[in-house]
Amino acid sequence: MALAVDRHLAILAGISLSFVAVKALKRFIKKRQNNAPLSPGPVSLPLLGSVLSIDAYEPWLTYTEWGAAYGDLLFVRSLDEEMVVVNSQHIAEALLDKRSRIYSDRPYLATLVPYGLSINFSFIAYGDEWRLCRRLFHQTFRPESAAKFRPMQIKRAREIIVNLVDDPENYYNHFATFSLSVVMSAVYDYDISARDDPMVQTVIKALVPGLTLITPERALLLKTFPFLLKVPDWCWGSSIKRSARGSTERINQMADMPFRYVQQHMADGSLLARSSMVAENLRRMERQDEAFKPVFENGLKKAATTAIIASYETVTVGGSFMGLE
Numbered sequence: 001m002a003l004a005v006d007r008h009l010a011i012l013a014g015i016s017l018s019f020v021a022v023k024a025l026k027r028f029i030k031k032r033q034n035n036a037p038l039s040p041g042p043v044s045l046p047l048l049g050s051v052l053s054i055d056a057y058e059p060w061l062t063y064t065e066w067g068a069a070y071g072d073l074l075f076v077r078s079l080d081e082e083m084v085v086v087n088s089q090h091i092a093e094a095l096l097d098k099r100s101r102i103y104s105d106r107p108y109l110a111t112l113v114p115y116g117l118s119i120n121f122s123f124i125a126y127g128d129e130w131r132l133c134r135r136l137f138h139q140t141f142r143p144e145s146a147a148k149f150r151p152m153q154i155k156r157a158r159e160i161i162v163n164l165v166d167d168p169e170n171y172y173n174h175f176a177t178f179s180l181s182v183v184m185s186a187v188y189d190y191d192i193s194a195r196d197d198p199m200v201q202t203v204i205k206a207l208v209p210g211l212t213l214i215t216p217e218r219a220l221l222l223k224t225f226p227f228l229l230k231v232p233d234w235c236w237g238s239s240i241k242r243s244a245r246g247s248t249e250r251i252n253q254m255a256d257m258p259f260r261y262v263q264q265h266m267a268d269g270s271l272l273a274r275s276s277m278v279a280e281n282l283r284r285m286e287r288q289d290e291a292f293k294p295v296f297e298n299g300l301k302k303a304a305t306t307a308i309i310a311s312y313e314t315v316t317v318g319g320s321f322m323g324l325e
């Protein structure tokens with residue numbers, strides 16, 4: 001695997017070596033004090049850990065290989081991230097399902113908040129906010145609700161065939177339109193137009209570059225040098241800050257545009273007869289404590305946007321490999 005580290009990052013990474021080395025040493029000392037043995041795992045290089053040995057596109061192949069050598073529960077360090085790889089369904093169920101109260105969490109990614117991606121609630125740490133988002137999400141997307149979406153899916157399936165025949169060049173947009181239309185209608189009661197819909201364009205603009213920006217190298221850099229987000233625009237090294245700001249703007253637009261659409265339609269009464277995840281919950285919010293309203297609204301916006309992200313990624317992952325950045 002080749003790590004595509006650009007020149008700025010390489011220089012900054014050089015400066016960061018000493019910081020990380022000090023950290024690694026502290027960690028080592030702490031571990032000795034805890035005396036808790038780690039599971040076996042591959043030998044790790046200083047600073048890099050095992051990042052160079054992990055297949056970046058199909059990491060599970062590497063983990064399976066290591067599983068044969070080190071067992072079903074193995075310890076890996078990748079850059080400064082410490083990971084435990086679970087290679088058996090039995091252990092996964094015992095830890096992640098039966099003891100989910102202890103093990104339900106997400107790793108901290110220093111790029112998440114600066115790049116606006118904390119809107120994706122499946123990235124956020126286990127806690128009250130996560131539970132609220134998860135509950136709102138589940139109300140709309142539980143398995144029993146699937147049948148409700150079928151008429152819309154059939155209608156859109158016909159449309160995508162016509163679009164593919166008419167305009168095969170733009171197949172990427174047609175797939176994005178298809179995968180988003182069902183969820184957009186359930187979440188916002190928004191009817192995507194068959195071609196060039198402005199909301200679909202906002203989603204593509206926000207998500208196609210989004211995931212390629214939050215690389216592990218960048219996360220490590222921001223974790224080590226948080227001041228990189230504060231350097232003035234004219235200063236050397238401000239490219240990370242500027243790309244983070246651009247990403248946050250695009251992602252906020254993707255989250256706000258359809259949300260405002262629902263609020264406006266509710267205000268002028270045109271959505272009264274129809275329902276959607278956002279409209280129903282905004283109505284429910286009316287009856288809540290003033291103090292809880294902003295928390296609830298924020299959770300609702302995250303749950304709604306995460307549904308959009310999920311539907312988009314399920315069908316259209318790979319956009320960044322198709323020259324769309």
Ligand SMILES: *[C@@H]1O[C@H](CO)[C@@H](O)[C@H](O)[C@H]1NC(C)=O
Binds near residue numbers: 120122211313
């Ligand atoms: C959202 O979070 C999930 C789970 O952590 C991840 O697989 C997905 O790629 C994320 N998508 C975006 C756009 O952040």
